[in-house]
Amino acid sequence: MSNEEFDRSFDAGDDISDLIDWSAAVRINDIERVALDLPAWRVRRLDQLATESATTREALIARWLAERLEGAA
Template identity: 45%
Template sequence: MKAKQFDRKFDAGEDVSNELDLSRARRPRQAQKRVNVDFPDWMLEQLDKEARRLGVTRQSIIKIWLSERLEQAASNNRFPPTR
């Protein structure tokens, strides 16, 4: 199928999933790498408490919060403060 025909079908809301080879699909910049981080007991207790409240795992809450903080830092660095 040509790209223009694919685009027309997609834009029309047609199902184009049969036209895709998902066996070779990759998510850019999503490769996983294991790291070890030591946390004090009080911090783990608070992380676990918040994770239970949100219904996610400890690992998920750490990833979510780190991601949010990194995005915030990146957006803050886009426009340096004026003096």
């Protein structure tokens, strides 16, 4: 099965559990909370950019950090 066929099956809601090798699965969504203190004007700007991107402040920061970390490798 190609990646495209797998994606189509998943998107269609088909049961794909028998197509996955669960013994090789790695959990990548362990989340750890981080506190970040910022000046109020910066938070307002983040909120403005998040609204323009139709996302949340947290999602915007997470995306920016991921992009920066991937580029640092």
